[in-house]
Amino acid sequence: MVKERDLIRWIAGRAPDVGDDCAVLDCEPWGTLLVTTDSVIDGVHARWTTDGPAAFGYKAVARGLSDVAAMGGEPLWAVVAACLPPGATEAEAHALYEGAERAGCRLVGGDTAFGPTAYVTATVLGRAHAQGPVLRSGAQAGDTLVVTGALGGSLTSGRHLTFQPRVAEARALVEHGVHAMIDLSDGLSTDLAHLLEASGVGARVEAALVPCHGTLPQALHDGEDYELLAAVPPGTLPPGAIRIGTIVDGEGAVLVHEDGAEDPLRPGGYEHGA
Amino acid sequence: MVKERDLIRWIAGRAPDVGDDCAVLDCEPWGTLLVTTDSVIDGVHARWTTDGPAAFGYKAVARGLSDVAAMGGEPLWAVVAACLPPGATEAEAHALYEGAERAGCRLVGGDTAFGPTAYVTATVLGRAHAQGPVLRSGAQAGDTLVVTGALGGSLTSGRHLTFQPRVAEARALVEHGVHAMIDLSDGLSTDLAHLLEASGVGARVEAALVPCHGTLPQALHDGEDYELLAAVPPGTLPPGAIRIGTIVDGEGAVLVHEDGAEDPLRPGGYEHGA
Numbered sequence: 001m002v003k004e005r006d007l008i009r010w011i012a013g014r015a016p017d018v019g020d021d022c023a024v025l026d027c028e029p030w031g032t033l034l035v036t037t038d039s040v041i042d043g044v045h046a047r048w049t050t051d052g053p054a055a056f057g058y059k060a061v062a063r064g065l066s067d068v069a070a071m072g073g074e075p076l077w078a079v080v081a082a083c084l085p086p087g088a089t090e091a092e093a094h095a096l097y098e099g100a101e102r103a104g105c106r107l108v109g110g111d112t113a114f115g116p117t118a119y120v121t122a123t124v125l126g127r128a129h130a131q132g133p134v135l136r137s138g139a140q141a142g143d144t145l146v147v148t149g150a151l152g153g154s155l156t157s158g159r160h161l162t163f164q165p166r167v168a169e170a171r172a173l174v175e176h177g178v179h180a181m182i183d184l185s186d187g188l189s190t191d192l193a194h195l196l197e198a199s200g201v202g203a204r205v206e207a208a209l210v211p212c213h214g215t216l217p218q219a220l221h222d223g224e225d226y227e228l229l230a231a232v233p234p235g236t237l238p239p240g241a242i243r244i245g246t247i248v249d250g251e252g253a254v255l256v257h258e259d260g261a262e263d264p265l266r267p268g269g270y271e272h273g274a
Numbered sequence: 275m276v277k278e279r280d281l282i283r284w285i286a287g288r289a290p291d292v293g294d295d296c297a298v299l300d301c302e303p304w305g306t307l308l309v310t311t312d313s314v315i316d317g318v319h320a321r322w323t324t325d326g327p328a329a330f331g332y333k334a335v336a337r338g339l340s341d342v343a344a345m346g347g348e349p350l351w352a353v354v355a356a357c358l359p360p361g362a363t364e365a366e367a368h369a370l371y372e373g374a375e376r377a378g379c380r381l382v383g384g385d386t387a388f389g390p391t392a393y394v395t396a397t398v399l400g401r402a403h404a405q406g407p408v409l410r411s412g413a414q415a416g417d418t419l420v421v422t423g424a425l426g427g428s429l430t431s432g433r434h435l436t437f438q439p440r441v442a443e444a445r446a447l448v449e450h451g452v453h454a455m456i457d458l459s460d461g462l463s464t465d466l467a468h469l470l471e472a473s474g475v476g477a478r479v480e481a482a483l484v485p486c487h488g489t490l491p492q493a494l495h496d497g498e499d500y501e502l503l504a505a506v507p508p509g510t511l512p513p514g515a516i517r518i519g520t521i522v523d524g525e526g527a528v529l530v531h532e533d534g535a536e537d538p539l540r541p542g543g544y545e546h547g548a
Binding site: 030036037039041043044045076077079080083108110113116119123125 | 319
C-alpha cells in the first residue's frame with residue numbers, strides 16, 4: 001500500500017514549483033499565482049447521505065482557501081469538478097455548487113460527471129502577497145508561535161465540514177511580518193514538526209496556552225482543524241492570533257506544563273514523561 | 275436525474291468568467307489565464323484494471339490541454355488530484371502521475387487520497403494568445419470549416435486514452451487568424467451545433483471531405499475525438515488543418531453528399547432524406 005506522504009515527496013521531487021501548501025507560479029508582472037487542488041471523497045472526507053452535497057462543495061473549496069491562506073495569499077477563483085452518485089437530483093447538484101460558493105471564493109468553472117460514488121475536487125487559485133508567498137521555512141529562534149483558533153475534535157464535532165478558512169487572519173499575519181506559516185490539517189503536533197523541520201529550529205509549546213475544543217491531547221494531535229499555525233516576530237500579536245509558545249534554537253518541540261515539567265511533543269503522539 | 279448540460283448552463287449563469295472551454299481570467303499585464311478542470315472516473319471514462327493508472331493520468335491532463343488548445347492558448351501547468359482504489363500499489367500511483375506528465379504539461383502539484391473507486395481530476399492552466407482567447411462565437415459566413423484529424427470510433431479503438439492534444443495545431447490556427455474554435459469531445463455534429471449557435475451562422479459540411487477513422491456516421495456523431503473544429507478566414511488552410519466545409523448565413527448544418535444531395539446534420543443523429 002502506497003503512503004500519501006511518500007507520494008507527495010515523489011511528486012515534489014519531480015515538480016520544482018510545488019510549494020508548501022500550493023504550487024507557486026511566476027506570473028509577473030501581475031504577481032505570483034498560488035494553485036492548490038483538494039478532494040472530498042464520499043466515506044473518506046464526508047458522507048453524501050448524512051452530510052449532504054453542500055458539505056462536499058463547501059469543504060473542497062474551504063480546504064483550498066486554507067492552503068492559499070497558509071501561504072499568505074489572497075484567494076481569487078475556484079473551479080470545481082464533481083462526480084455525482086447514481087440517482088443524484090438536480091437539487092443535490094445545485095446544493096453542491098452552492099456549498100462551494102458559500103466557502104467564499106468566486107466559482108469560475110466546473111466539470112460534472114456521474115459515477116459510482118460522490119466526490120468533489122476543488123482547485124483554488126490565488127495571488128501571493130507582493131512580499132512573496134509565506135513559507136514554512138522562515139521561523140527564527142525567538143519568534144512567537146501562534147494559532148488562529150481553538151483546536152481538536154474537528155472530525156467528531158463536524159467542524160471539519162463547516163470551518164471558516166482563515167483568510168482574513170492570514171492577511172493580518174502577513175501585515176504583521178509573519179516569518180513562517182502552515183495550516184493545521186494533520187494536527188498541531190504533526191504540522192508543527194513540518195514547520196520546525198523546514199525552518200531548522202525547535203519550539204517550546206506552553207500547554208496552558210493551547211486553546212482546546214476538547215482535551216489537550218485532542219488539541220495537540222487531532223487533524224482537520226484548518227486553523228493557521230505561524231511564527232511571528234517577537235513582541236508581535238496580530239488580531240486573531242493566540243500565542244501558544246516560542247521558537248527556539250535546536251530541533252523538535254517540547255511541551256511545557258503549568259508546573260514547569262517538560263515532555264517531548266512528537267508528531268501524532270504525546271509521550272508523557274519521556 | 276440531473277442532466278450535465280443543464281448543470282453547465284446553471285453554473286455558467288452564476289459565473290460570468292466561465293468561457294467556452296475554459297474559465298477566462300484577467301491577469302494583466304501578464305496576460306489572460308485560462309483554467310479548465312476535467313475528471314477521469316473508473317467505469318465512466320476509463321477502466322483502472324484494464325486500461326491502467328497511466329491512462330487515467332494521461333487522459334485527465336490531455337482533456338485539459340485540449341480545452342486550452344480550443345481557446346487558442348498555451349498550456350503551462352497542471353495540478354492533479356487522484357483517488358486511488360483500495361490496495362493500489364506505489365508503482366500504480368507513480369504510473370498515474372507519469373501518465374499525467376506524458377500528456378505534455380508541467381505537473382506542479384497533486385493531492386492523493388484513497389477511496390472506494392479510482393478517479394483523477396486534472397486542472398490545466400494556460401495563457402491565452404496576446405490577441406485574446408479564441409471563442410466559439412466568431413465564425414463568419416464564407417469562412418472555411420476545418421478539423422485537425424480523422425474522426426470517429428475513438429471509444430471503441432481506445433484512441434480516447436491516447437489522443438494527442440492539438441496544441442501545436444491550435445497555435446498554427448491562431449497564427450492564421452482563426453475566427454472560432456471548439457474541441458470535439460461530444461462529436462462533430464453536436465460540437466458543430468454549439469459553434470454555429472454561438473456564432474449565429476450555419477454550415478455546409480461536405481461528406482466526401484470528412485476524414486473518417488471508421489464510417490461516416492461514426493465520424494459525424496461519435497464523441498471523444500479531441501480534434502479541433504475551427505472556422506478560418508476564406509482561402510486560409512493552416513498546417514494540420516483539413517477542410518470539411520464552409521460557414522454560411524442562416525442556422526444549422528447541412529451535409530452535402532458527393533452526388534449533390536443534401537441532408538440536415540443534426541446534433542447526435544444523422545437523419546437521411548429529411
